[in-house]
Amino acid sequence: MYQSIIYKEWIKTGKLVILASVIFVGVIMYSFISVKQILRLNGSVNIWEAVIMKDLPLLSTLKWLPVLVAILLALAQFVPEMQNKRLKLTLHLPLPETLIMITMLGFGIAVLLFIYAVTYVVLLPGLGIWFAPEIVQLSFYASLPWFISGLLAYTLTTWICLEPVWRQRIINIAVSIACLSLFFVGTRSGGYNSFIPYLFGFTILSMLFPFYSVSRFKEGVQ
Amino acid sequence: MDAIIECENITHYYGTTLIYENLNFEVRQGKILGLLGKNGTGKTTIINILNGYLKPRSGICRIFGEKMENLTPGVKSRIGLLLEGHIQHTYFNVQQIERYYSRFFPNWKKEAYYELLKKLKVSPTQKINTMSCGQRSQVALGLLFAQDPELLIMDDFSMGLDPGYRRLFVEYLKEFAADGTKTIFLTSHIIQDMELLIDDCIIMDYGKILLHQPTSHIIENFRRFRFSADRDSMAPDERFWHTERIGNTWETYSFATLEEVTSILSGQGAHDIREEKLSLEDAFIGLTGKY
Numbered sequence: 145m146y147q148s149i150i151y152k153e154w155i156k157t158g159k160l161v162i163l164a165s166v167i168f169v170g171v172i173m174y175s176f177i178s179v180k181q182i183l184r185l186n187g188s189v190n191i192w193e194a195v196i197m198k199d200l201p202l203l204s205t206l207k208w209l210p211v212l213v214a215i216l217l218a219l220a221q222f223v224p225e226m227q228n229k230r231l232k233l234t235l236h237l238p239l240p241e242t243l244i245m246i247t248m249l250g251f252g253i254a255v256l257l258f259i260y261a262v263t264y265v266v267l268l269p270g271l272g273i274w275f276a277p278e279i280v281q282l283s284f285y286a287s288l289p290w291f292i293s294g295l296l297a298y299t300l301t302t303w304i305c306l307e308p309v310w311r312q313r314i315i316n317i318a319v320s321i322a323c324l325s326l327f328f329v330g331t332r333s334g335g336y337n338s339f340i341p342y343l344f345g346f347t348i349l350s351m352l353f354p355f356y357s358v359s360r361f362k363e364g365v366q
Numbered sequence: 367m368d369a370i371i372e373c374e375n376i377t378h379y380y381g382t383t384l385i386y387e388n389l390n391f392e393v394r395q396g397k398i399l400g401l402l403g404k405n406g407t408g409k410t411t412i413i414n415i416l417n418g419y420l421k422p423r424s425g426i427c428r429i430f431g432e433k434m435e436n437l438t439p440g441v442k443s444r445i446g447l448l449l450e451g452h453i454q455h456t457y458f459n460v461q462q463i464e465r466y467y468s469r470f471f472p473n474w475k476k477e478a479y480y481e482l483l484k485k486l487k488v489s490p491t492q493k494i495n496t497m498s499c500g501q502r503s504q505v506a507l508g509l510l511f512a513q514d515p516e517l518l519i520m521d522d523f524s525m526g527l528d529p530g531y532r533r534l535f536v537e538y539l540k541e542f543a544a545d546g547t548k549t550i551f552l553t554s555h556i557i558q559d560m561e562l563l564i565d566d567c568i569i570m571d572y573g574k575i576l577l578h579q580p581t582s583h584i585i586e587n588f589r590r591f592r593f594s595a596d597r598d599s600m601a602p603d604e605r606f607w608h609t610e611r612i613g614n615t616w617e618t619y620s621f622a623t624l625e626e627v628t629s630i631l632s633g634q635g636a637h638d639i640r641e642e643k644l645s646l647e648d649a650f651i652g653l654t655g656k657y
Contacts (some may be wrong), residue, residue, distance in 0.1 A: 148469040155466075156457055228453045232419055237470050238443035362435070364420030366380065 145239055146247050152234075153251040157220045161255055164213040168263050171205055176270055178205070183274055195279055199332050202271060202279075203287045210260060210294030211324065217252050218301035226305055231361060245358055249351065252298055260291045285340070286333040292343050293327035299350040300324070306357035308365055323350075368395050370517050370549045376415060376425035378408070384573050385411055389425070391568055391578055398543055398550040400560040400581070402650055403570030409553040410450055413521045416551075417447060429517065443471055446515035450522045452506040456495035460488055463509065471513045479512040482538065500531035507538060518542075520552040524559050532556065536563050561585070561646035569653050576653050581646060588649045591627050592617045593639040600634055608655045619644075619652030 154161075179202060183191050194200040225231040234248075235241050264284070271280045300320035307313045327343060336343070371393040378385045385408040393399045403409050414420035416427050418434045427434040430441045437445075455463060460483060468474045486501050494505055503523070510518060518539075524532050536559050543550055554560055560567070560581075567584060569577040577584070593616050600609050600616065605626075609618035616636070620627055624641045631639060644652065 145469050148466050151462075152455065152458075152466055155462060224455070224457055228451065229419075229449070230453055230455060232417070232449060233447070233453065233455065235419075236417065236442055236445070236447050238439040239470070240439060362419060362421075364414055 145237075146243070149234075149237075149239075149244060149247045150251050153221055153248060156224055157217060157252075157255070160216055160220045161259075164217070165259060167213070168209065168259055171209055172263060172266055172270075175203060175205055175267065179271065179274060188274070192275070192279070195275070195282075201286065201333070202275075202283045203267070206263070206287055207290050207328075210256075210291045211297045213259065214256055214294040214298035215301045217255060218298045218305060221248065221252055222302050222305035226308075231306070231358075235358075235362070241358070241362075242355070245355060249299070249302065249354060252302070253295065253351075256294055256298055260294065264291075282333050285337050288340055289327045289336045289343060292340070292347055293324055296327070296343075296347040296350055297324055299347070299353060303350070303353035303357050306354050306361060308357070308361045312360075369393065370395050371416065371427070371429055371551055373412070373416070373427040374425055376412070376422050376427065378411060378415070378420075378422040378425075386422075387573055389575060391575065393549060393551050393566075395549055396546045397566055398539075398552070398564045399566045399568065400564035401551070401553040401568050401570065402557060402560065403553075404572075404654055405555070407570040407572055409570065410521055413450075413519060413553065416519060417445075444516045446510040446513050446518045448506055448510060448518070448520040448523060451525055452499065452503040452523075454494055454502065454506050454509070456493070456502070459491050459493045460505065461490040463494065463505065464512070467509055467513065473514050475512045475514055478514070479508040482508040482511060499526040500528060503527055503531060503535060507535060511538070511542060516548060518548065518550045518552070520550065522553050522555060524554045524556040532559050535559075539563060557647040557650050558645070567646070569650060571654060584649050585644070585646060587621050588619065588644055588652065589621075589624075589627075590617060590619050590642040590644055590648065590652060591624075591631075591639055592642065593631060593636040595631075595634065595636040597635055600631075600636075603630060605630070607652055619649075 186194075191200070195202065225234060234244060237244060268280055268284055271283060275283075297320075300316070300323060304313055304316045304320060307316055323346070369392040371391075373389060373391050376389040377387050389412070401409050401412065411420060415422050416429065416434055418437055421435065429437060430444060432438060432441050455466070458466060464476065464479050468476060482504055486504055488497065488501060494502060497505065503526075523535060523539075527535065539550065540563060542548060552560075552564070564581050567577070567579060567581045568575055594614065595616050598611075600606075600618075602609075605620055605622050607619040609616065618627075618631075622630070624639070627641075628639050
């Protein structure tokens with residue numbers, strides 16, 4: 145039965161997931177081409193120096209992509225559920241409502257984790273061809289908040305979509321923008337390192353927010 | 367017969383507007399009960415309360431003995447739900463939606479769904495969001511028949527349907543309920559259709575139930591009486607409903623017999639009293655008023 149819910153989520157989001165994957169592949173290729181080009185034009189020594197001494201970012205093209213894809217995925221999954229209150233049909237299925245929601249959220253999070261993980265698996269060893277492991281590690285930590293923010297953007301967008309009252313939705317949007325902006329404070333690479341566990345913890349906690357929206361939906365709050 | 371649906375003392379407000387106060391009713395097994403009321407009397411509200419999608423200010427509803435806000439998966443599998451406007455997951459196509467629902471219900475009758483859809487001349491790969499309202503209604507009905515639930519709850523099933531599709535819907539529902547084991551609770555704002563279908567009828571007014579009676583009792587006993595009287599007003603009487611003057615003629619509605627009505631009204635100067643049989647729609651208007 146849970147496979148059926150996953151099937152439904154795939155029908156809603158399949159085209160978007162494929163498009164997002166293509167975009168990520170494009171951005172990864174662009175990142176490689178771009179790095180190779182600056183190395184060719186400026187020489188490895190100068191670029192290594194710029195990365196180490198002047199904090200030249202290597203993965204800045206990826207900055208907004210995880211958040212953007214996460215928001216679109218959440219919208220594709222949950223806007224159709226709220227149109228004409230179709231969520232009533234979903235919650236009427238003969239399964240525990242909490243498990244239905246966990247399956248739907250789990251699908252979205254699994255898709256994002258898969259795309260993000262594949263991106264890292266390709267990108268980081270690729271950078272290792274031209275840069276020392278320490279520089280690759282630095283790039284990983286510099287980009288990690290962007291990917292964690294993608295997961296947070298997904299749960300917050302779900303929280304907003306499932307909220308039944310527009311006035312409360314607007315408050316949720318404001319809170320979400322404030323939360324997400326924490327992940328994009330301008331700082332030097334590694335500036336977030338000590339903060340990452342807290343960001344990750346908050347992201348895990350935020351997975352409960354959509355359940356609050358569903359409980360309001362169930363109560364018929366207007 | 368067991369009560370499949372029980373509602374006790376339901377009181378609900380939207381803001382400060384009272385929708386019901388101490389609403390009580392039950393639906394017994396094998397009955398087709400129609401909930402009739404003007405717009406805004408809370409027909410959809412009661413469906414939402416019943417299914418646990420709205421928490422009333424006070425009171426409790428039970429379906430198959432379980433409280434509405436905590437229906438277990440076992441009970442949900444015994445209930446077929448049709449939302450107002452035949453809402454379904456329209457991003458599926460005809461085949462996909464059948465495949466999706468079939469996994470949830472052990473007694474799924476695939477052939478019942480496709481039997482109904484054969485009449486629609488739609489391809490198995492046609493998306494539901496490209497269908498007309500009538501076609502979507504048949505998809506929704508086909509899915510309910512395939513589920514084969516013990517209880518069908520249908521909110522305004524006739525909404526958006528042309529007369530042909532409405533009649534088709536009613537005929538299929540009658541067939542579905544023919545063996546007497548299925549219970550149907552439905553609302554509709556087109557009352558002609560209900561007359562062909564429902565055993566019992568609840569007529570709602572703002573804030574309360576006006577009447578809960580077998581449909582046959584209403585059709586056989588509720589009458590319109592037209593009469594002449596040289597007066598500007600008639601004395602109020604609880605046996606009469608919506609007495610009003612239209613031009614030179616008066617009309618009133620009542621469950622009383624012609625003899626009783628004649629005896630009451632003659633004392634007020636009424637003459638030429640004529641009794642008229644009513645359809646359910648006319649009876650509804652007589653009970654709830656035109657305005």
